[in-house]
Amino acid sequence: MNNNQIKINSKIKKAIQNNKPIVALESTLISHGLPYPDNINVANESIKAVEKSGSIAATIGIINGIIKIGLNKDDIEILASTKNVEKVSLHNIALSLFNKKNAATTVAATINIASKIGINFFATGGIGGVHLDSEYNNDISADLTELSRNKMFVVSSGAKSILDLEKTYEKLETLGIPRISYNSNFMPGFWYEETTYSVDQNFKKINDIANYLKLINNLNHQSSILIFNKIPKGKDIEKKLIEKWIFQSVKKAEQKNIKGKDLTPFLINEINKLSKNKTLEANKTLIINNALLAGKIAKAFSLI
Ligand code: PSU
Ligand code: MN
Secondary structure, rough: OOOOOOEEEHHHHHHHHHOEEEEEOOOOHHHHHHOOOOOHHHHHHHHHHHOOOOOOEEEEEEEEEEEEEEOOOOHHHHHHHHHEEEEEEOOOOHHHOOOOOEEOHHHOOOHHEEEEEEEEEEOOEEEEEEEEEEEHHEEOOOOHHHHOOOOOOEEEEEEOOOEOHHHHHHHHHHOOOEEEOOOOOOEOOOOOOOOOOOOOOOEEHHHHHHHHHHHHHHHHOOOOEEOOOOOOOOOOHHHHHHHHHHHHHHHHHHOOOHHHHHHHHHHHHHHHHOOOHHHHHHHHHHHHHHHHHHHHHHHHHHOE
């Protein structure tokens, strides 16, 4: 990548050169995952959470066809409030540069960029995965593709509840992606606390996670490592309720023929409405909480 294509904020550039702990943050959840102005608050609070842990936050997005590492307040405002911000994954990221667009990067696109410039840690709310009825619609997020081919240490609350979580869990194993967790025996269910799918290992201490990541780093492991962090207690929502809302909103999406990259934002928005914003509150909390944990692990990793 040359300087016309990418702009790295000077603090982050220095941090990369000096091997300081950095956590990448994505921008699709700002443009397409959360409504305005909650999205701005979450973007800012996530940055603060990373900084509180002693690490440096690098929010990634595309402004006027240039990849920016470390979005500033104005950039975040643009991605949070303007219409027609593109959602870019692996298939369309270069096109958004070619067409000089404002674009929000998904988990896949953010990891792709971050790993090219030497950032090791990334935090999000929930990753994309295998959609419901994938045997008919073939909808499987490119997040899984990217997780399988670039080494990034990723903190999330599992895959989004709207997906087929069992198939997603199995697919992660097929792709060779370790699924470890911080204080949970099972993969989290994003808006709900846990699924019934066992993690590869439950770690109780941040330092142990950092040591494990050092080890796997030295092994030259090829894929990303998923570190699951369940939604904080009291903010989680009952699985049965979530399933009811998913059922209703999936039906509506079918009636309106919504699919492809529009499906995830549509379902999240519908479920926020059905839940009277309970899922929105849950989503906001878990995103910030994941940024904080990623910051803490990155910091611990840098001290080993
Ligand atoms: N996490 C959230 N909200 C979101 C997303 C993640 O809490 O909106 C975004 C991520 O950017 C992820 C994308 O990459 O949803 C997945 O979209 P798709 O299913 O179309 O691949
Ligand atoms: Mn998809």
